[in-house]
Amino acid sequence: GAVVSQHPSWVICKSGTSVKIECRSLDFQATTMFWYRQFPKQSLMLMATSNEGSKATYEQGVEKDKFLINHASLTLSTLTVTSAHPEDSSFYICSGRGRALNEKLFFGSGTQLSVL
Amino acid sequence: SQQGEEDPQALSIQEGENATMNCSYKTSINNLQWYRQNSGRGLVHLILIRSNEREKHSGRLRVTLDTSKKSSSLLITASRAADTASYFCATDAGGYNKLIFGAGTRLAVHP
Numbered sequence: 001g002a003v004v005s006q007h008p009s010w011v012i013c014k015s016g017t018s019v020k021i022e023c024r025s026l027d028f029q030a031t032t033m034f035w036y037r038q039f040p041k042q043s044l045m046l047m048a049t050s051n052e053g054s055k056a057t058y059e060q061g062v063e064k065d066k067f068l069i070n071h072a073s074l075t076l077s078t079l080t081v082t083s084a085h086p087e088d089s090s091f092y093i094c095s096g097r098g099r100a101l102n103e104k105l106f107f108g109s110g111t112q113l114s115v116l
Numbered sequence: 117s118q119q120g121e122e123d124p125q126a127l128s129i130q131e132g133e134n135a136t137m138n139c140s141y142k143t144s145i146n147n148l149q150w151y152r153q154n155s156g157r158g159l160v161h162l163i164l165i166r167s168n169e170r171e172k173h174s175g176r177l178r179v180t181l182d183t184s185k186k187s188s189s190l191l192i193t194a195s196r197a198a199d200t201a202s203y204f205c206a207t208d209a210g211g212y213n214k215l216i217f218g219a220g221t222r223l224a225v226h227p
Contacts, residue, residue, distance in 0.1 A: 004158075095159070
């Protein structure tokens with residue numbers, strides 16, 4: 001099946017720094033990339049949807065200036081958490097979908113962010 | 117916002133038993149999908165059922181969909197310890213370009 005590579009797997013940073021998370025679709029073109037956030041033992045909360053070459057669409061309550069999403073190519077999307085604070089500590093997961101709508105998503109392995 | 121609710125929130129069974137998880141959703145859908153997540157990892161797609169389908173099988177998995185009740189169930193037969201994971205349903209929220217996940221069921225299968 002299709003593979004989405006997500007890096008880093010975990011990151012620890014100081015409060016106030018920025019962290020970039022990368023997701024690459026290795027064997028398909030991800031026309032749409034979804035970014036989710038997950039707290040322990042909870043479900044995935046959709047943060048934003050990005051289509052290649054377009055600005056991301058953010059869900060209500062998600063600060064677009066804090067969570068910068070770039071989807072410049074069909075195989076790479078990045079999420080940058082700017083000026084991270086302890087409350088941003090969470091598990092972030094990306095997923096990609098190919099050209100056909102309503103198809104299954106292929107997920108990255110997730111990034112555990114801990115902000116000290 | 118969450119589209120789906122799942123029950124039970126947690127399920128603990130013995131190897132060899134069947135596990136049934138239920139999912140309810142609020143808006144009309146084109147399809148419903150089930151995913152599995154091992155602790156601290158990404159999600160793996162299990163099965164997709166379209167709104168015009170009522171039942172679908174894949175190996176030990178059986179999924180049903182009742183659009184009149186806006187509900188779906190996932191049955192895992194002859195469970196194994198390796199089935200221990202969280203299971204999520206997800207819907208396309210009425211055709212919008214996004215997938216919304218339910219709260220999930222944490223399944224523990226004991227040897």
